[in-house]
Amino acid sequence: MSINVDLLPPDNRGVCPQELSFGNTFSDHMFTQQYDVDTGWHHAAVQPFHDFTLHPAASVLHYGQAVFEGLKAYRRADGGINLFRPDQNVRRFNLSADRLVMPRVDEQFHIEAIETLVQADQTWVPDQSGASLYIRPAMFASTPQLGLGAASSYVHFIIAGPVGPYFKEGFNPVSVYVSEVCRRAVIGGIGEAKTGGNYAASLFVGEEAARKGYTQVLWLDAIEGRFVEEVGAMNICFVYKDGTIVTPALSGSILAGITRDSVLQLAPTLGYPVKEDRLDIDTVLEEIASGEITEVFGCGTAAAISPVGRLAYKGRDYTVNDNKSGPVAQRLFEELTAIQYGTAEDLFSWIHAIA
Numbered sequence: 001m002s003i004n005v006d007l008l009p010p011d012n013r014g015v016c017p018q019e020l021s022f023g024n025t026f027s028d029h030m031f032t033q034q035y036d037v038d039t040g041w042h043h044a045a046v047q048p049f050h051d052f053t054l055h056p057a058a059s060v061l062h063y064g065q066a067v068f069e070g071l072k073a074y075r076r077a078d079g080g081i082n083l084f085r086p087d088q089n090v091r092r093f094n095l096s097a098d099r100l101v102m103p104r105v106d107e108q109f110h111i112e113a114i115e116t117l118v119q120a121d122q123t124w125v126p127d128q129s130g131a132s133l134y135i136r137p138a139m140f141a142s143t144p145q146l147g148l149g150a151a152s153s154y155v156h157f158i159i160a161g162p163v164g165p166y167f168k169e170g171f172n173p174v175s176v177y178v179s180e181v182c183r184r185a186v187i188g189g190i191g192e193a194k195t196g197g198n199y200a201a202s203l204f205v206g207e208e209a210a211r212k213g214y215t216q217v218l219w220l221d222a223i224e225g226r227f228v229e230e231v232g233a234m235n236i237c238f239v240y241k242d243g244t245i246v247t248p249a250l251s252g253s254i255l256a257g258i259t260r261d262s263v264l265q266l267a268p269t270l271g272y273p274v275k276e277d278r279l280d281i282d283t284v285l286e287e288i289a290s291g292e293i294t295e296v297f298g299c300g301t302a303a304a305i306s307p308v309g310r311l312a313y314k315g316r317d318y319t320v321n322d323n324k325s326g327p328v329a330q331r332l333f334e335e336l337t338a339i340q341y342g343t344a345e346d347l348f349s350w351i352h353a354i355a
């Protein structure tokens, strides 16, 4: 199958702004393809960015069959463009699709679609330090059908937009709020899939956290309400006094982050041993209070590494490293982003250069 490419005339294209935020500016084009059970995937195209027309009974609007991904294209110093681990990204896209009974996409073809889109929208890959082109692949069920069941038609699309450095005022720690009541995902549920439903489930506590002055939510396991799982759209890591980095083991209700996996591979090469474990929230907070844990950081595509300076649980506030970013998070951030932007050697073959 080939991608039908239909681009805007150069004079009608937009210009990548200098001031960048997250998620409200989009490039000139998008990729789409359609699926139905009889013909499989068809009509693959890169076209000018456009709205969708949806039947009001489209199953995604009622039963939520939708999955998404997030990855970035980074501008190298030589003007070329790097994708970071797109193979892992599309692999997870298909695992999410499996869980929601949606059709798989061809992994090579999906990466080719990203390449075609990014090449068409090359001028949208910013070159400011710390900026990148955020790429959002997604799929939703489009069948007009109110009867409950897996849909028979789907739309797979990829959009992109330039994003600025995550930290506008430097590498500043975020604060996290731990709910005593609400849970994001349960083992056996859909927590391992990257699907909108998990986010819908998290918004309520997100609002509560924001009202109380915290920027992120740290989730506990849903069965015992005791084990640390992850933070919103990031996995979480704890640094112990001896330099060991510990992150919650994938339990079945944690999203398996590609940044998390990259940290687990990269950190030992920098002299930080890593461990995946079950982490009890009470023990973790005691260890933060006693100084046994010296740093806490989140990891995800959006920020790469995001230091955590404050945690709130059961009405108490716990400060990590004086609410300042620490050396381990700093080092990992520098090393990881150096690989992404092509200034450090790609020891693990994570980079997919496209220009």
Ligand SMILES: *Cc1c(COP(=O)(O)O)cnc(C)c1O
Pocket: 070, 194, 230, 231, 232, 233, 234, 235, 255, 256, 257, 258, 259, 260, 299, 300, 301, 302
């Ligand atoms: C996407 C996501 C992450 C981070 O995954 P990366 O592949 O590192 O970007 C972590 N948790 C949740 C719930 C996510 O949706």
